[in-house]
Amino acid sequence: MKKLILIIACLFLYKMSAIEEKSLIKEKNFYLLPVVSHSTSAGFSYGGIALFRNQNTKRKENFYLHRCALRVLFSTKKFYSLKFVPSYILKKDKFQISTYFKYQNWTTSFYGIGNNSHNKLNEESFIRKDLESKFIFQQNFTKKIMAKYNFEYAFYNQSDLEQSGYLYTNNVIGYTGGNLLGMGIQIIADYKNDKIFPSSGFYLTSILNKYSKFLKSDFVYYSFEARAKKFLPLSDSNNFVLGLMTEFCHSKGDVPFQKLFYLGDKIRGFNDRYYPDKNFLSLRSEIRLKPFEDRFIGKTGYVLFLETGQVAENISHFRKDNFRLVYGVGTRIKIFPENDFILRVDIGFFKGNYNYHFSFGEAF
Numbered sequence: 001m002k003k004l005i006l007i008i009a010c011l012f013l014y015k016m017s018a019i020e021e022k023s024l025i026k027e028k029n030f031y032l033l034p035v036v037s038h039s040t041s042a043g044f045s046y047g048g049i050a051l052f053r054n055q056n057t058k059r060k061e062n063f064y065l066h067r068c069a070l071r072v073l074f075s076t077k078k079f080y081s082l083k084f085v086p087s088y089i090l091k092k093d094k095f096q097i098s099t100y101f102k103y104q105n106w107t108t109s110f111y112g113i114g115n116n117s118h119n120k121l122n123e124e125s126f127i128r129k130d131l132e133s134k135f136i137f138q139q140n141f142t143k144k145i146m147a148k149y150n151f152e153y154a155f156y157n158q159s160d161l162e163q164s165g166y167l168y169t170n171n172v173i174g175y176t177g178g179n180l181l182g183m184g185i186q187i188i189a190d191y192k193n194d195k196i197f198p199s200s201g202f203y204l205t206s207i208l209n210k211y212s213k214f215l216k217s218d219f220v221y222y223s224f225e226a227r228a229k230k231f232l233p234l235s236d237s238n239n240f241v242l243g244l245m246t247e248f249c250h251s252k253g254d255v256p257f258q259k260l261f262y263l264g265d266k267i268r269g270f271n272d273r274y275y276p277d278k279n280f281l282s283l284r285s286e287i288r289l290k291p292f293e294d295r296f297i298g299k300t301g302y303v304l305f306l307e308t309g310q311v312a313e314n315i316s317h318f319r320k321d322n323f324r325l326v327y328g329v330g331t332r333i334k335i336f337p338e339n340d341f342i343l344r345v346d347i348g349f350f351k352g353n354y355n356y357h358f359s360f361g362e363a364f
Helices: 005-019 022-025
Strands: 029-039 043-055 064-077 080-091 095-110 123-141 143-155 176-190 201-210 223-232 242-251 279-289 300-312 324-334 342-350 353-360
Touching: 029 064, 143 201, 300 342
Parallel strands: none
Antiparallel strands: 029 043, 043 064, 064 080, 080 095, 095 123, 123 143, 143 176, 176 201, 201 223, 223 242, 242 279, 279 300, 300 324, 324 342, 342 353
């Protein structure tokens, strides 16, 4: 679904820019942001994001003791989506408990699997009635090294599938729905100079997840993900930054199509449902200019990006010719002066085509 954040969000930003930052830090722990979007399949959608943060004002960096986010969307064609993400920090930053809950009854599209799955002539639409949840326990060994242990449960259910469509005729794993249960671990080395707006340093992480019959999962497979990020200052003010990222994802076994790695979901310039498969590889770069000053116009940042990637059924099927090169520009709007809640608007170009991306937070 393409999201169109309307002018009401910008007006809200303008109103908030008039409030002193000191006042915001101490008093404004609860925020409401209205959201309006539109897509051909779902029609107009209305809802909002509620954000609660208990901030530690004694620390200079962007830091919150506890936080909770709730997003609700309803469409004129009677679809709806609910997302709830609370987190809680314990023992003076040593541990963190967070959960993720999402339920959707929403229309979506599928275009096939692999590097050629981008033809709109093959598009099939159906309704996803999914429940996704995750429990995460984070242990901080130091301020830079941490581990996350997670348990994941999801229930997938589709309706209105086309019997002549790709999912049905190819008996794609997951098209009949089912239960997904798994456990995993993530190791993180975070040496960025800032958690939210880094201008130097690096970030490394690896994730291993296992979904097994022992946990009563209908889908048995494992997945591995590895990411590396590097940030280089291009000016003394640290507002001009080069960001680099590489990512490799691998899965093996009976992977449901809902859990494939979608190139379009990670690389800007494509529909987010394009190019799904079991293996994924990308290289990304971004030049960021972030004034983020007190004036309204100063609350905007700007980016230029160049990125490429591909997917494959097996690692041995990666080919140099399959890399898709995307370039584009974007803007960042800082919603609140003292925290990480920024609106991201990007437009990516690929071989004469383009695609808009509306979201919150940085791309990487």
